[in-house]
Amino acid sequence: MNRRAARGVRGLMAAAVAVAAQAIGGMPAARAADGVFEIPVIESLTGSGAFLGTQEHDALVILEKSVNKSGGIHGQPIRFAFHDDQSNPQVAVQITSGIVAEQPPVIIGSSLVSACNAMGPLVKGGPVMYCHSAGIHPPAGGYVFTSSVSTLDQAHALIRYFRMKGWTRLALATSTDATGQDADRGFDALLANPENADIKLVERVHFNINDVSVAAQMEHVRAAGPQAFIVWSTGSPAGTIFRGLVQAGITLPVGTTGGNMTYEQMKQFAAFLPKELYLPSSLWPVAQKGRVPLDAEVERLQKEFFAAYAEAGKTPDEGSVLAWDPGLIIVEALRKLPPGATAQQLRDTLLHLKGQPGIDGIYDYEKTPQRGLSLDETLVTRWMPEAGLWDVVSQPTGIPLGATTAVAH
8 A cells, every 4th residue: 555545544544533433422532442531732842942842742741640640531541642743833734634633622732833823723613722832812712722821911021020120221122923023013012001101112123033143133222222122032033132142242131031931942042141131931930939929729739840840850941831731721621521521611611710720820711811821920030040040030910029119900
């Protein structure tokens, strides 16, 4: 049998399995024949997004062990079935199409904004898709959910922190792609907020994510004389900006998206990281310092999270966190639903879920649709290379620690 014929046979077999599953009472195809409840996961395990995807993979492997120790789902052990989209949206779409045909109740992933945005239209009628990127903004009421605090809330907290530190002359660097354009719109809206009337954006520069030099842009930044600089990009493109700052001799406090909160990134960029590097985050780094009061259940889950990683001989970072809570929330929802729960039942459960503790904070999907977390679960950290951790420097919403000024939000 040639390859094309083999693929055709496999496609027919997959369709037959899906139909058979539907015929016996809506049993999801994720429930494997060997008695294991299989949950498909799409991650960027290779390519430009691997610095996040590999951490997300490890988190779900550790979570799988923990869930199975506590009984799995309805007595069945779970298995996260991983697929590598190679950090390529087209590959992510191909993989998603194959999984959707099998009618599982849920797909977890992918890792990057571009992949998740490409996958979203394929699940308008299900299954539930829980993206690991904080940078997408799915419509309320749909089947697409997304992880952690929004990049818009991250930017809000970061700007508030900078303003309350007295850094009101800002420069901004964003990429020319769709992600950067979305960031530009978000920052425009934030700077139009009356709270930020004292802030002046003295320079805005753009760059291509494939650029190897940003010398010209850095000269514009230098000439504008900002007090702080915001670099809103992740991975290698952010590293290009950091390197450009050093080459231009610019020493400013720098803020960047929480998507860069990975040890691999900090190690890779160590030689040219800004001396003051600030990254907004959900609440998970609090466990490392304990400076911000936490809900008792959130604190308990954070301790369990770090203990599970210690047992596995690993150290968690942002990639780990982006996967942990979504995986745990999905498992808990499926445990509460009857066996054979459909994608619609799972979606409807998540849409109305509130008061759900996680390591990132207390989730309320009615207050913050499709995400569950808001500015109230967003704080600012500073990378401390000597200690090898992200030091919490603000209260939730971005107010600097020790500050008493009240702000509306």
